[in-house]
Structures are given as C-alpha cells and as structure tokens.
Amino acid sequence: MDRDVVVTGTGMVTPLGMTADKTWEAVCTGTTAADLITRFDPDGAAVRSQIACEIDGSPADETANDWIDGRMMGRYAQFAITAAAEAIADAGFDPSGPSWTPCRVGTSVASTFGGLSEIEAATGQRPSPRFLITALANLAAGHVSMCFDAKGPNRSPATACAAGAHAIADAVDDIRAGRADIVIAGGTEAPITPIGVGGFDAMRALSTRNDAPEQASRPFDADRDGFVLAEGCGILILEEHNHADERGATPYAAITGSGLTADAHHPTRPAKGGQGLRRCLERALKDATLDSDAVDHVNAHATSTPTGDAREAEALQSVFDTVPPVTSVKGALGHALSGAGAIESAIIATAIAERTIPPTANYENPDPACDLPVVTEACNAPIDAAVTTSAGFGGTNATLVFEQA
Missing domain, CATH: 3.40.47.10 (Thiolase/Chalcone synthase)
Incomplete structure (x- = not known):
C-alpha cells in the first residue's frame, strides 16, 4: 500500500528569527544575517574570517519553552527543542492528545558538530556528570524524543552539510515503510566557536569580507570568496497522508x-x-x-x-x-x-x-x-x-x- 508523505508543520530557529514565520518573512525581504562574530573574540582566536550568522541569545532566554533545560541540553539541542515545539504546534498536534500515538512517532534530527561549545568549555578540566548529554551529537534527537514522547524510530545522521536533508529522507522512508505515521525530522547545528570557525578558516573556506559582513555570503555571484558560517535549526513534521487527512490537517507540501x-x-x-x-x-x-x-x-x-x-x-x-x-x-x-x-x-x-x-x-x-x-x-x-x-x-x-x- 502506498504511504504518501506530507509536511504538516514547520519550525525554525535561525539568525533571522526564533520562529519559522520570522525567518520566512526576513528571507523574502532579502534581509541578511551576517555580522562580525560576538560569541568569542576572533582576534584572540587568530582567525582571518571574523564573520558569522549568529543567533542572538539562547532559546532558554528568548522563548517561553518549558521543555528547555540548559543544564542538560547543549545549545544545538536547545535549538532543536524550540523548533520542534513550534513545528508540532504548527501541525496541530498535542503530544498528550489522542492523535499522538507515541510508538508511531519517530525522530530524525541531524547534527555533526553537536555540542561543540560544550566540548571546548570542558577541555582541560574534569568533565561534569552532564557533559556527555550536552555534547553528543545524537542528543538533539534524543532530547526531542524525550520531550515530546516520540517512541518510534530515532536517529541522528552526522553527514556534515547534507545531514539535515539525509535526516528528512530517512524519515520519509520510515513513513513509507510503515515504521511510523509521524516523524519529527530536521537538523541542527551550533558551530560558531573558536574551533568551529578556526577549522574552516584554516582551510580557507570562509569569506574574509570583514569590512562588509552583510555582503559576505554571495551564492553564485562572481565576487564570492567563501561561505559564512551559521548556526540554526529547521524541523519538519512529516506525516502519512491518510493520517493527516483523517485529522483534517492541511499540508504545506508532499515529499515525493x-x-x-x-x-x-x-x-x-x-x-x-x-x-x-x-x-x-x-x-x-x-x-x-x-x-x-x-x-x-x-x-x-x-x-x-x-x-x-x-x-x-x-x-x-x-x-x-x-x-x-x-x-x-x-x-x-x-x-x-x-x-x-x-x-x-x-x-x-x-x-x-x-x-x-x-x-x-x-x-x-x-x-x-x-x-x-x-x-x-x-x-x-x-x-x-x-x-x-x-x-x-x-x-x-x-x-x-x-x-x-
């Protein structure tokens, strides 16, 4: 039996906004997020590229998200929890409601760097008992499953810049194969740290347009000179089409x-x-x-x-x-x-x-x-x-x- 897959909810935490609506509106107006790095001292880190697309503050400070626990969750995982909560609500779900069957809900949230800032902070000292659960890359998916009672398939691809799309492709396969009816799928990253920026900078992969950071990221433009590192998260609620129809949901699109x-x-x-x-x-x-x-x-x-x-x-x-x-x-x-x-x-x-x-x-x-x-x-x-x-x-x-x- 065919099991078509549709997108019924979206959530985003990006340098242009803490919600999907704010991000979409800013992208459509041509707003750019790049600016000089503030999360650490780039001069002290001796990096040529001093530009990044940062998210102001943390979700724990900027949102009223009761699920976020800064002691247990790295920055990258906090992004994922915030975006997942938005996407779930956007899809019209209540994780304690009758249409949310935990064993039929999967989680597929990618991250490659994981808790890079938490790893750097722990370097050279005895780690705290909570260190690994704030740092391991799969804990974004893990925390999302725990917060929203998703007991179906759970994974976290770490395939670098393709990982978010891989996580969504895997989630589509879960629904097509009948392993889940709903999957919380996406990717998250928080790499703006001395090692994160420094590694790409050493490879000469980053733009060095430090005098005009807002113009630094120039896809396909003849004057492009490298990418601008960013942090952020996107989450989709993927759902089997008949399941969405039965509860009267209006999909954004189908993934075919x-x-x-x-x-x-x-x-x-x-x-x-x-x-x-x-x-x-x-x-x-x-x-x-x-x-x-x-x-x-x-x-x-x-x-x-x-x-x-x-x-x-x-x-x-x-x-x-x-x-x-x-x-x-x-x-x-x-x-x-x-x-x-x-x-x-x-x-x-x-x-x-x-x-x-x-x-x-x-x-x-x-x-x-x-x-x-x-x-x-x-x-x-x-x-x-x-x-x-x-x-x-x-x-x-x-x-x-x-x-x-």
Whole structure:
C-alpha cells in the first residue's frame, strides 16, 4: 500500500528569527544575517574570517519553552527543542492528545558538530556528570524524543552539510515503510566557536569580507570568496497522508522523492562537473516519477564558495534542459551545516504553500561559470514541484523533491 508523505508543520530557529514565520518573512525581504562574530573574540582566536550568522541569545532566554533545560541540553539541542515545539504546534498536534500515538512517532534530527561549545568549555578540566548529554551529537534527537514522547524510530545522521536533508529522507522512508505515521525530522547545528570557525578558516573556506559582513555570503555571484558560517535549526513534521487527512490537517507540501549519492572523489572538493550531485538529482526525480521539465523551482545548496557553486551549476545544467528559477537562501542565512538542508526544506515547503519563490541575497554580479536563472527578488509563482539540494564534506549528497500536496 502506498504511504504518501506530507509536511504538516514547520519550525525554525535561525539568525533571522526564533520562529519559522520570522525567518520566512526576513528571507523574502532579502534581509541578511551576517555580522562580525560576538560569541568569542576572533582576534584572540587568530582567525582571518571574523564573520558569522549568529543567533542572538539562547532559546532558554528568548522563548517561553518549558521543555528547555540548559543544564542538560547543549545549545544545538536547545535549538532543536524550540523548533520542534513550534513545528508540532504548527501541525496541530498535542503530544498528550489522542492523535499522538507515541510508538508511531519517530525522530530524525541531524547534527555533526553537536555540542561543540560544550566540548571546548570542558577541555582541560574534569568533565561534569552532564557533559556527555550536552555534547553528543545524537542528543538533539534524543532530547526531542524525550520531550515530546516520540517512541518510534530515532536517529541522528552526522553527514556534515547534507545531514539535515539525509535526516528528512530517512524519515520519509520510515513513513513509507510503515515504521511510523509521524516523524519529527530536521537538523541542527551550533558551530560558531573558536574551533568551529578556526577549522574552516584554516582551510580557507570562509569569506574574509570583514569590512562588509552583510555582503559576505554571495551564492553564485562572481565576487564570492567563501561561505559564512551559521548556526540554526529547521524541523519538519512529516506525516502519512491518510493520517493527516483523517485529522483534517492541511499540508504545506508532499515529499515525493529523495536521492542520495557519494562523489567518491575528495574530502572537500566536489567531483568534476558536479557528477555526484547530478546523479543525486536524477535519482530523486526518478523516485518521485517526475520529469525534470516538471520542476518549477530549485532551492540550491550553493554555499558561496568559488568551486562548490560552479560545480553545482554544472550539475543543474546537466539535469535540466532549461534550468528553473534558482534560489540559495544562504545569501541571507549563511551556512548552518547540518541545519542547512533542514532549514531550506522548511523554506521550500513554505514557498510551495505560499506560492512564493524567495530571493538570493547579495547576487549582484553574474558569474559565467554559474550561468543560472538566479532569483533576486521574491516573486509570486505557482510551484507544483521543487527540489532542494545538499552536499557535504566527504562527497556526500542529498536531493529532496517537494510537490503540491
């Protein structure tokens, strides 16, 4: 029996807002979140790039979320709890209500760095008894399951920048296979620490546009010089379509296909011609039984790195005879690593529901190596089908296909 999967709730904690609505509105107006780092002293850390997309304060301070316990939860997990609570409420669920059957509710929340700030704080001293439960990367998924009584499948992919999309793809499979009726799915990351920034800075992966941080993240732009590290979380409530219908829920969109591939090429450099991502796109479209010319919009991974954006452009050009309108919201939000694909999935589901394609911030100078129809102003458009792409270190790729529900 077919078990179609729909998105019935979204939650976001991002540098542009502590809620999905605030994030969506800011992205659509072209607001950018990048600024000089305040979470630590970048001069003292001796980093060239002193820019990041930070979230002001902590969810424990900024929200009235009764589930958050700062003693037990790392910053990354607090993001996940906050976004999950919003998504669950947005979907119209009460975890103590009759439509919430705990053993049929799964959790799939990615994180790669996990409690990096908690790890750094514990370095050189005897760890507290709570250290591991604030630091281990899978504890975001663990705390979400405990807070919201989700006793079904539980996982936490750590596949770097593709992890959020991988977590959602896995959750879709759980529902299709009948292992769950509902899954709390997404990704979270809090990497803005001396080691987090310092590691990427040493690789020369980050923008050094310190004199104009708001212009630093420039996906597909000819003047891009690296990505801007971000923190944040996106959570989707995925639900079996008939289950949603029975309780009268109105879905944002359906997830009809996914593709996962490996470049098998290099730890950091994408394969020539974007071959791994091309195959990933093709697999996702095949899974969705959708022709490429039926896609109305692409939410691109495009992190604002010279090579990565060019390789992705090549992949898109090889899959689509005519590439549909392309957006990378990383111009506004920066790159939240394991959180990125999940945040972008929440945005693309909202774009379908709102019939609005969001813009790519800071795209000003077209690059011949990225010859794509990049969207620069939010525009109203019917979106029957859209894809979102993700790629991570190690050559790991993910593509998700979203359609009208």
